Amino acid sequence: xxxxxxxxxxxxxxxxxxxxxxxxxxxxxxxxxxxxxxxxxxxxxxxxxxxxxxxxxxxxxxxxxxxxxxxxxxxxxxxxxxxxxxxxxxxxxxxxxxxxxxxxxxxxxxxxxxxxxxxxxxxxxxxxxxxxxxxxxxxxxxxxxxxxxxxxxxxxxxxxxxxxxxxxxxxxxxxxxxxxxxxxxxxxxxxxxxxxxxxxxxxxxxxxxxxxxxxxxxxxxxxxxxxxxxxxxxxxxxxxxxxxxxxxxxxxxxxxxxxxxxxxxxxxxxxxxxxxxxxxxxxxxxxxxxxxxxxxxxxxxxxxxxxxxxxxxxxxxxxxxxxxxxxxxxxxxxxxxxxxxxxxxxxxxxxxxxxxxxxxxxxxxxxxxxxxxxxxxxxxxxxxxxxxxxxxxxxxxxxxxxxxxxxxxxxxxxxxxxxxxxxxxxxxxxxxxxxxxxxxxxxxxxxxxxx
Ligand SMILES: [Zn+2]
Numbered sequence: 001x002x003x004x005x006x007x008x009x010x011x012x013x014x015x016x017x018x019x020x021x022x023x024x025x026x027x028x029x030x031x032x033x034x035x036x037x038x039x040x041x042x043x044x045x046x047x048x049x050x051x052x053x054x055x056x057x058x059x060x061x062x063x064x065x066x067x068x069x070x071x072x073x074x075x076x077x078x079x080x081x082x083x084x085x086x087x088x089x090x091x092x093x094x095x096x097x098x099x100x101x102x103x104x105x106x107x108x109x110x111x112x113x114x115x116x117x118x119x120x121x122x123x124x125x126x127x128x129x130x131x132x133x134x135x136x137x138x139x140x141x142x143x144x145x146x147x148x149x150x151x152x153x154x155x156x157x158x159x160x161x162x163x164x165x166x167x168x169x170x171x172x173x174x175x176x177x178x179x180x181x182x183x184x185x186x187x188x189x190x191x192x193x194x195x196x197x198x199x200x201x202x203x204x205x206x207x208x209x210x211x212x213x214x215x216x217x218x219x220x221x222x223x224x225x226x227x228x229x230x231x232x233x234x235x236x237x238x239x240x241x242x243x244x245x246x247x248x249x250x251x252x253x254x255x256x257x258x259x260x261x262x263x264x265x266x267x268x269x270x271x272x273x274x275x276x277x278x279x280x281x282x283x284x285x286x287x288x289x290x291x292x293x294x295x296x297x298x299x300x301x302x303x304x305x306x307x308x309x310x311x312x313x314x315x316x317x318x319x320x321x322x323x324x325x326x327x328x329x330x331x332x333x334x335x336x337x338x339x340x341x342x343x344x345x346x347x348x349x350x351x352x353x354x355x356x357x358x359x360x361x362x363x364x365x366x367x368x369x370x371x372x373x374x375x376x377x378x379x380x381x382x383x384x385x386x387x388x389x390x391x392x393x394x395x396x397x398x399x400x401x402x403x404x405x406x407x408x409x410x411x412x413x414x415x416x417x418x419x420x421x422x423x424x425x426x427x428x429x430x431x432x433x434x435x436x437x438x439x440x441x442x443x444x445x446x447x448x449x450x451x
Pocket of ligand 1: 069
């Protein structure tokens with residue numbers, strides 16, 4: 001059993017939104033045994049193998065990332081893709097991505113997950129749809145297992161290349177039968193449906209503009225047959241909606257509904273351009289959204305109607321999106337950006353920092369179909385982040401929980417997943433930071449020769 005105590009504030013994120021001053025928490029075998037004040041849990045100290053002092057810190061549930069393309073961590077700030085919107089941005093990047101090898105996917109995934117872990121994330125999904133030169137989903141899963149984060153790998157895909165009216169070049173698309181066969185392979189090999197699972201798999205065609213209607217429909221049938229979740233990009237910007245109207249004769253929400261892509265086992269990235277009827281559809285069906293505000297800003301996609309979505313009851317979590325359209329993988333930054341954007345459109349009293357923090361933790365867990373993480377309560381998994389609020393940029397915050405979101409995003413002091421340390425004193429525990437950087441540098445040097 002391990003015990004953490006003397007947190008300035010322990011943010012439970014439970015139904016009662018409890019925040020415990022001088023908070024403490026005990027856990028064993030990855031499961032939370034007790035949450036309370038340090039005085040209440042003092043008798044447990046005798047039997048603890050380790051006692052962690054969190055004086056000066058805020059403790060929160062681990063942050064949950066609902067949308068990423070970890071392979072993009074090696075294509076940040078790429079010249080030619082800096083000042084363009086979605087379709088132009090993709091066209092600049094596709095030829096570089098087409099040169100990736102298995103080692104590059106491993107290195108990029110490791111780098112992106114290290115960045116997430118160091119900034120307090122305990123669970124991430126990864127939308128991986130790029131499979132050139134023998135790359136397999138297994139390469140990203142190997143990297144995740146090394147870092148120690150809870151991981152929802154998604155078997156993405158692109159099948160409609162330029163020659164068939166799609167956006168990606170033919171060199172990065174796959175045959176649809178091969179996509180479905182490999183999706184079945186990775187689900188059977190890796191998906192763990194049990195409570196406390198460290199690894200799950202979902203089915204995730206890249207977007208309506210890069211796969212066929214048949215594949216969207218088949219993917220939904222396969223996911224239901226296997227009992228796994230479905231994920232894709234939807235209604236990201238005005239071009240995306242225009243493509244849907246022209247190609248399919250309907251808006252993205254209608255397209256999703258017609259193909260079985262709504263329900264509590266589905267989450268869509270972005271949904272910046274959903275209209276009122278589509279928000280109602282998502283709310284009625286419990287369809288989830290991965291809101292990625294920094295990426296939406298970077299690509300000029302617009303401001304998602306998050307206030308309206310949350311008020312309507314749409315399950316909504318935060319995502320950093322791939323590092324080619326955000327250049328950063330810090331979920332506190334997304335929480336801050338989400339809050340700021342909703343204040344721009346709705347007013348300063350219409351989005352509280354605590355609400356943003358809830359989306360970044362419990363909101364994301366719900367979107368990914370997890371009721372075993374996202375809050376610090378008896379019986380939940382011990383996934384949490386310890387934030388030192390006594391450093392230069394945080395000192396001065398009177399309300400430390402609000403300060404965590406309002407002030408510039410800080411790095412986590414400690415991060416635990418399933419009760420095991422992933423970050424201690426600001427550094428990675430399960431892999432060496434130098435090794436992650438060396439792997440990334442090696443791949444980057446090679447990829448840069450294709451600029
Ligand atoms: Zn994305």
